[in-house]
Amino acid sequence: MDALKVRNAADVEEAVRAAIAGDQPLEIIGHGSKRQIGQPMATNAVLDLSALNAVIAYEPNELIITVQAAAPLADVLSLIDSKSQQFAFEPVDTGPLLGLPGRGTQDKGTIGGMIAAGLAGPRRIKAGGARDHLLGAHAVSGFGESFKTGGKVVKNVTGYDLCKLLAGSWGTLAVMTEVTLKVMPRPEAERTLVLRGLDADRANQAMTAALGSAFDVSGAAHLPASLSGTEADGLTKIAAAGQSMTLLRLEGITASAVDRAASLAKQLMPFGTAEILEDDASAAIWSAVRDVLPFAAHGPLGTWPVWRIVCPPGSGGRLGQVLARETGGQVIYDWGGGLIWLALPPQPDAAAALVRRHVGAAGGHATLLRASDDVRREVDVFQPQPAGVAALEARVRASFDPKAILNRGRLRRSVAP
Template structure:
């Protein structure tokens, strides 16, 4: 595959116009840290954003940053850390679980709508995105949104681009909110709950006025992989509280008292809490050096454990839960079992299952993205035709 790395928005537009006129497909890529994700892309050329990097505008007082799409995520996070700010949606690093290298970019984060544990209270990546610049399939440079939320011009377009995985346009610049980072954090660990009991405990914790910012359940098969095996013995249901130190102390005490009705409670200090949630964010148990299929499943929080229980009866599956049980990370022992997974999701009220990792043969035979309802699929095709009439962007990528 030939890498095309434009140094400017205009150069990117010229490359895209040339491909559109010749009807030649082109793969869109950021830092290549999610190589192999999604459906296979049939293209000899790859358009990369690596040449479009740098922070364009950042005033910490405004809590808004504008950066070119190829800017390394590490550069963005370093600048934010220096000013006590953060990306509220806590983006995952896919490299460990996918076995890839490359450098995650801020444009790639928004193009894939990458969202971590704090998503259940802070929203997804797209909810922080205020404005974009991108090149459509005609080679036209488009600007949508603005630097403040009050400017809603093109806001729906902004949300549409986020999570489109490069099928609608080549992102060149993004503008996003950067709220203050919590001064401290603590986590309580509930030990010994099965999956169903943990779902009830997490629901109770989220209903309390204590601003829990993370709720995950780690079954016995994975607990030993977190914190280098330092978690208390047995299953672990973990609840995070963030904020000012004095407030966190009070809230964590109240949370521990309330949760003691469900299980034995153990507190984690800040360093262990931070490490644990990074490991949950990056699906550490399945960063195992294999290509065994890994699913990322989004369902209603109360049904995640039911899905896993049903699949355990028919297929080899290991799993753990984030987002109060609404995000299920599942590793299959052999085949992805896509039909089985999606049949049970439908039976339990619906959701989405995305194939994150698989070896070449099952990946080629499996639709990576969850099939859309007919009406939604029709709308998606119309949107795709409007943005990319020649159909050159990431052909085959969309599910």
């Protein structure tokens, strides 16, 4: 496969224009950490952005950072952490789930990949998703033309907000070359309440009660008893064989986190006695939940396809139990965002029809986040859209990339220019 390594936005423009002229669709990569997500693409040339890796500006007092799109996410996280700041939406590291070698810088991918995927962690119930923290971007469209959207301040009025379209577009609308993001202060302390032995319905009730309380819960998750023996960093030390775990996180200044954790534990007494984990132990647990470590590629479920299912919280407990029973799979409930992770035994179609039937009936949608190339060729990886939405999506895509030069075929099994 031909690789075109660019040095700047002008190179990107030139590469896209040449691809248009030769009807040569391009696969857009930074570090390639998420290449295994989506439909196998109809491309035979790679646009390599890895040289666009500089931090342009970081203004901690203004809570903004501007970086080139292929800046390593791990390096940027380290930089803002040195100033006691963070990306509040908790970007997901897909490396463990997809089986990337090692746990180095490239495992976490790039800033551009983080935005293009739009995957956020357990705090999204409070902080929103990646799209809510993207302030501005420079990008090159499928016409080979550079454009700028948004700005470099937390509050700006720029008309039509193209940033929201770029986030979660999986590189199908434009090639991002530079982005400006909002950062937030890192909480001084965190506490996690652990309730043991609840079934999915009872856990759902406990999480709903906690999230609806006045205690500002920033994460809620449930791991069934069937996963209690799974080896996963952050969870192994607190797992108890044969017992489920329901997790609730509170963050803030130390005095507040301690007081709210104690008060929430009292409120949840009808669900059992909660143990309280502090700071580092708490952070390790939520990293494991965020990155779905019980389903990691190096673990016992590493060959199983994994679905990411978003559904209304009220139906989640029942939906998870039905899917686990009918597929023979395992589920993790990340209830801070109405999210279920489902890993199921390998089969030719990853039980796509069954999963989507139950998820659709519950009012949700499902994405096949991990599967073999053969499976991804046979099923729709992303949720099929209703006709009206699909037509709107096609019009938006045509306004950015009429010849489908960028990541052709990634979102749909058949994408015609």
